[in-house]
Amino acid sequence: MSSLYALLVGINSYRAPDLRRLRGCRNDVGRVEQLLGARNGSGPTARVRTLLDEQATRAAVIAAFREHLGQAGPGDTALFWFSGHGSLSPLPPELWHREPSGWCQTLVCHDSRAGGTGTPDLLDCELRVLISEVASRGVHVAVVLDSCHSAGATRTGPSMDPQTGEVIRLAPVAPRWVEPATRPPALESLLPELVGAAALGDSRAAGARDVGPDPADADHVALTACRDDQQAYETGPWNRRNGIFTVGLLDAVERLGPGATYRELMVAARCAVENARDHQVPTLYPADRDIVDQPFLGGAFRTPASALVMRYHRGSWEINAGSIHGIRAAAGDDVRVAIHLESPVREARVVRVRTDLSVVEPLGWTPDTGRQYDVVLSRVPMPAVSVAVGGTSRDDPETARAVIEAVQNAGPDNSPSPHLRVVALDDTETMPDLRVSTNGGRIRVLSFDGTPLTDDLTRAEVYTAVDRLEHIARWRTVRNLANPVSRLANAVKIEVVAAEPGEDSAPRDRAPYQPGDDGTVLLTYTRSDDQWMPPLVFIRLRNTSSRSLYCVLLDLTDRHAIHPHLYPGRIIAPGNCGAAFDGGLVAFQLPDDRAVEPGAEARDYLQLFVSEEEFPTTSFHLGPLGTPGAADANRSRSVSFTGILDRLGMTALHREAVRPPSAAPDWASSILTVRTLVPEV
Template identity: 45%
Template sequence: MSTLYALLVGINSYRAPTVPDLNGCLTDVVEARAFLETRLAPGVTLAPLSLHDGQATRAAVIEAIRSHLGQAGPADSVLFWFSGHGAEAPAPAWWFEESTGMLQTLVCADSRDGEVPDLLDKELSILLDEVALRAGHVAAVLDCCHSAGATRELPGTRARMAVPMAAAPVRELLIPELLVAVPGQTSAPEHVALAACRSDELAQEMRLGGRRRGLFSWALLNALGRLGPAATYRDLLAAAQTEVEQNVYRQVPQLAPAHQGIADQPFLGGPLAPPASGLLLRYVRQGWEVDAGSCHGLVATTTDEIRLAVVGELPVREVRAVQVLAERSLVEPIGWQPDRDRQYRMVLSRVPLPATTVMVGGPGQDRATVATVLAALGSAGPGGGPSPHLRPVGPSDVGTTPELMVRVPRRDLAIVVDRRGTPLAGELTDIHRDGARQTVHVLEHIARWRQIRELNNPVTGLAGAVTVEVVAARPGERIAPFDRPPVAADVDGVLRLRYERGPGGWTPQTIFVRLHNRSDRMLFCVLLDLTERFRAHAELFPGSFVAPGGRAAALRGRRVVAALPSGEAPEPGARVRDWLKLVVAEEQFGPAPFELPALGAPRGVDRGPLAVRGFLDRIGRAVQHRDLVASAEDGAYDWTTVTVPLEVEVPRS
């Protein structure tokens, strides 16, 4: 028997008028607590303590760490989760170790109200070290600005940032242990921290899944649900970073310490588990419900976007979500009446596929050409309606950061760029003739590619069942080794494969790609390669069953050359990013609905909706066309995805 002691601090409202209020912090910690309550492993007891808004004073947070988390013993795990403002403070003159002259801080509810200081990073580090002296495992999740390093050892939207403190805090107001600590000398066991961003970056909160919330908290909970209880901190970092980078620029989640050891242990040391029998549909007083909610990654909606189906029954019997709560969802059957005395195993049969937001034009750009592109967007869909893959936004859409932009520097010219301003295609001309339709085609192609990259099943029972392993090839080696350890990701969660300099110049690295089925059941796998040229193909592993506990190799075990695209010279600093997208299911499906040619390349013969037979083929069809039809020939089955960012680069030196 063990206990998970959790302290969840969420602060939207601050006392000091100089500290602006936030909106999504309470949602973060409420959903984190709901996730823990629904995912405990057998034999583990949850001991939660939540401090919301005015409850989360500096003194209360310090006392809760000492008295609540401090109860943990060697068999117990500890979690400190903070969602609120982060800031910086001038380092006290007596603290000689801080070379930058600034400390990272957590802004408590009463910080800067009178003489109350922020909670310094070094204070938090000491407090968690004291807990780690007695507890078996200690972890911190920090969703605030400047959060990397906020638990360092003593050696968009809207940012969760308060302005730096004007002066160093008065030493008499700090915890006594800080005043006597010797820099760099501590014998406490390590604690691990997952932080929303680097110490010089801002953590964003935005509207996600129908609610305002912290982007990092949302991404981390999604990763926990998708990867399962065996996922390590390093695995979670990579998955969370992938989610974050798809929404904002210059927010890179961090892991500390990043070296091998505690970073490669399961989250919280392993007290979490997936649901014993997957999703369940049951009747309660309010009606029918399933045991998954927004804390597990379901998007809060009252539309027909979320559907679940009964496993193993024909014809397919579905329910639609009518209200998504934190830990469960209320649903209604579609065309059938379940037995109230029975519980049904369910799987997700329709996932929300949000349209990609696009902004056309801007100040000083050609209005007539902007109007022509917008008109083409409004008539590009089925029956002459709006494009189903794109949602135009403008300056009046407060809180919405466009994912794609169309610049119109002069009449009859359009340039598609991402949110960083990087051009994604060549210049598009003759807008007032055929160019507007071609502009929409480019935008839709990119939107479909993004939907494939972001596709996931937030409530799968197959989380962590199959992993993607990249193995370095040795000189002369031609067949993939069965059990050689895979290449580890860098500290930012990306697998980096680097050219090597030799007598003949730069040489790309050669690798093998394996799939490892860690489950006890036969599973069908397809491995997609999503390239920066907006191509999605299944040439690496077009589809096969992988035996329980077994491994399979891409390209039938042959080597893969990790090179720059054809025609691009290997100059120092050159790099390219691919995403390996693994799709896993209990039954066979076809890869065709998930494939896209490179942007600008001709597409093959299109598939009509009647060609869709398998359950996952329907979901792929929804990604591509959104005109899927149900098939009575195939029952419902569970599925999941894994996304691995892979970067090939030429070193600068």
């Protein structure tokens, strides 16, 4: 049976008289001891070593790390918990490459900086060495630091808001920081492993983001009390103080239970800390790796329910994604999130987008302010496609006005078209998505770069021209459907595989074509017996995730058609592949109305939708441009929406009010462009 080795360090008093005494660090350790004692009956056996105050010298902490946590073996868990002062220290010149800023973060031990001893703090690069030694034996290492380890600790007196410059009114709590060391430690006073060339390149660190290990090969989890530019505080009555972060984290452990993951616990702890204190934001390292998606102090990995979490913070609800994550909400956009896989669906609308988060407003329900909610994106921005009509000296103004008037009356009850937005061609702030030429009184739809998309139409066919415009706009809206914050992003890969002569069944593992620098797979016709033969390939969908996923592959053609015939929807198991046409050959050939001659080409946009639950594909049917009723063939106001993608598909094509789906699974989309070319002879 696996074991849990814990080294708990709590330092209230320091040997150096100028280091301020703390009150809550020993209390923190006492609470952790109670937690670990309670786990002994249901989890791994906890072998705890505690160092308090004068016991926690620099040498003792290093020795205990190696001797006590060093007993852990493969499959065991090692916990290092530190509550005490944190600070900064300049680095010896020989270690300049460790920190570009010239400063490293430190843990202040009991005898650090004591007069005449020359004992340095415990540097973050030394912690790298200690953690790496333990983790290299197959041990799961967790580090919790309730201390300041930030550049902001250099300040004294009142804190200043970095954005407004105003004084922050602090609650009567004590920060766990001391002034930075005034001179670098002597190289001989540090761990000798730091000097070796191999250790310099291979060691790893705990702590804040700028000193942690490379996320690609993360060997531990670090839960820290604040960002690298902030201070960590303790609060409570004089004799019952605790670190604010310790309280938030341990309360979350007790409330969420032993199965809660590091990620889930840190969301809850951050919510508690930020609701209690300005400018202290707990951090999780490495936030983007699977290691944080396992239960606290070890256990089987558990894929998070969603990448998005909705929580209550200082009087409003917010989600942990903003503009930097791809959330967009311009004026008039209706962007929503919904509680993950809950029925009936409960949604919240995005009302303000910041860089790293978005403020949301629940719609018709009152969430529990003490709970965090897993949510998924349930409605995405679908801005009308912009179109410039006429505007050049060659265009006929009367015909242009007729087209604009038809667009303004193309919606229900002669309202403006919900799919199109007319803009001026000379509007330098907006590059139009589409253009309409009215040269000589003839109407032709063009792409933004002038490529013709339709044949010429007469002025009498102005409403036919608007139908063409709306059709193209629908097609573009579906192609642009994306969920930038899905945990399913890149979980399934689209692979186009060459077919060998005489082969009629898709190979499972043959290497696929690699897209070019522009992300496009190029396929070419071949000449045989004086005939041009289209390229024959297989299309695989490879599930690289650890979960079963429902996949639909659409073919968006350059004739502005959409169909799901390639892969109309199936579950793909973890590590397995699905194949278009049940593994049969796929011929990429030019449309019948396009001559097969050197230089001719066609483009297909293979759009993959991945979902946690099944959804019908009827919402995504769109016939070729010019097909009568192409967008309305499957239109039905009574359709039952089973998932988010079904609703998004109907909204993209028809823009009518639709009922919410019966569930809100997570979803993602991706596109692979295939260019089919007839080469020059």
